[in-house]
Amino acid sequence: MSSSSSSSSYIKVSSYTDEPVAAVGSFFNGLSIPSSTEFDIYKNKKTNNYILHGETDHLEYNGDSVTNQDLNDYVVAMYDPNTKSVELFKAPYFQTKVTSKQYKVYKGPSVRSTGVKNVTQRNALGEAFGTKKAKQAITNLEKNRIDADKLQDMEMDIIDSVQESITASNNSGSNMGSTSKNSTGPQADDFSNSPIPKPNVDATNVEYIYPIKSIIPAKDWNYIRVQSILTDSDPISHFPSSPEFIKQQLPTIIDQGNLEKLQILYYTSLLFAIYENRRVSSKDQLMTKLNNTPSEALIDTILQNFTIARTSKFGKSKDRSFTIDPHNEDKLLCYLIILILHLSNFSVALNPLARDLKLKPTKLVALFRAVGAIIKSATVGEAEALGIPKSSVGTYKIAHLKVPFKMPELTRRRGGGGARR
Template sequence: MPDAVVVRLPGINVPEDAKFEVFSKNQKSKSQDQLIEGEHGSIAYEGTQDDHKYCLAIKDAKTGKIRLVEAPVHSVSSHVKDRRELEDKTVIRQASVLRWEQRTALGEAFGTKKAKAAITDAARNRLDADMLEGFEGAIVDSVKDATSSLPSKEQRQQAMTADRPIPQHNSETSNVDEIYPIDGIVSQNELHAIDIEAIEKASNAEERAQALPFKVGDYVDNRIASVIADGSDVRRRLRILAYIGFLMAVYGARRATSKPKLVEKLGAEVPDDLVDGALRRFAVSKAGMFGTTKERNFTFDPSHCDKLLCYMLALTLHIDNFQVNVTPLAHELALKPSKLIDLFRNLGCTIKNPSATQAKELGLSSTQASTYRIAVLKAPLVLPDVVRRKRR
């Protein structure tokens, strides 16, 4: 290697800490031609030896002697590393295209019928990148136009929520009482339409059960005394309990197809506000020989029946301090416990077996406790993923 080299840097400002290396152009050859390479950050430098030769005068600081050293001249250029790599890839791609064209030409000239048919299909389906260069902007614009009508993340979330048969909910709150607000389940007008005066005046459980405006089962009857004994917000909680009984009665009369028939099956003088509210939320109007109003023709389809049950279960969570015994409630509604468990899970509840203490309080044996289920709601609310069924 030479003791020194002269580097020509036309218009290039090379940092002082740039690193250069000189090596032979062809190590197997006796040629003295040299190459020089260097780099600094993302910039690479390359230089080849010129025909010109220079001599450098080197002075020894100790002896004061000067000696002349022959130094080859290198013209150095610079480039960004990534760009050069991209150019190399382009060269490789072009070489690949050339090989493909050559193979295609051989196949068309000497290939079998099957090979020629495959070449024709490939050529028909092949996209020419050069032809598409001028259409890049148009392609991007058309994709934007085509996707502009797609729903946003918030809209998709709202659609998923709409698919759930559950009442209005607050998934951000850390207070379990605020997850399913009562006002989102039943209006104040409907609650105040329920007359509870006779229930309050009743002196025993039998009289209270008879004072209820609807003929329902044990769930409501067994909780009236505890609500009154609790002494906290009694009138409101009694109305909620009575409304739970009303929803149970509506579910039992779900095969009714008109308002008069529904009221008849309920077996009581029901305030119009309650009946109209139930039909508005949980029934689907259908055309009939007398018109299309809900008062004349309606139906409780399966999805709206699930909605009715979910609204009712959300109220039972409030009454039972957000721990509902699923098994006896399912039997009272003449439903399989698994059906009610699915609905509680839709509400964001976790399902568990009773603890040993709870089983003892409920009077359950170990065998009974293993099949008994309790739905528990905790804050913050975590709803299960919505699974859409494929149409068949």
């Protein structure tokens, strides 16, 4: 007993403060918050709950003490070694979330939804009990209702027509729509933060607008081993993913025995797979999703180019965490699109590709425009070659990359920032 008593230490509580002067926030692993970030705490006088808010130029941090369901109180202790005493400060606990300001979704007031519901109910009553005149008015209203999706397609067609007119006018010597390269053309450093690689605007061959060696890093070619695919009875099983685009390209490339093109197809399949698994947050999980078939060195380069590493002092490099933010998601898609253009002789049907990527056609159109492709409706010849019904020719889009190459106007106005989605 005496030995135990002599080794014991006693700490005195000198004071206790109930009003919060500190807070405990729970963020996701690997989050690094700049030291200059300022946070504010707000208290609800009726419920005594707290709200935490902080922000930087690009991110918002928000937390609510109501989410603390374990009913524990958190206390921050300040220890004074001279007096062997502590000051205690009650600290609210916040379960927090981080939101990008650029991609924040602003929700409208609920009254708008209520208004739509009332119109629907009123129309239903009118159709059931209304006079012939009232029913005819409801029918006319429905016929004249604007379809937002069709408007988006029309908008794309209008932009195409205007740009073609401006180009033709400039070629004929007119000053209409002419611009100065110094004022609107993208400068060399515009592409430092762009999701698209820097194009060679002076290329005379379409293959050199985005040279394939600038899309697939030189050191990665050694890790794309595809020789055995040429003789395998089930070649598609070697690929990390097998969307329809890959399945359609593979037989022709094998028949040609083109090893380099097969390497490009494999790398394209790998980017498809990375996009499909873009919500995975660690290299170990990603390799498991890909059945550990791609080279680990190849995956390392891709994660370095298309993800943001989440800092951690623990774990091996195999377990390192990462995230694909909206900017890197656009970058991944733009590089994938350029590879697809190379494999398709720089002419791509967008409708089936949109299904492969599970993207709206209008979003895919914006991404192709971001890399400088020209979007047009399918011609009669293209429709026949692709087996498109005549009724769908007008809405079936084809993307072409051509020389002489010109950066699109939409990309210029955004300063090379890529497609918004």
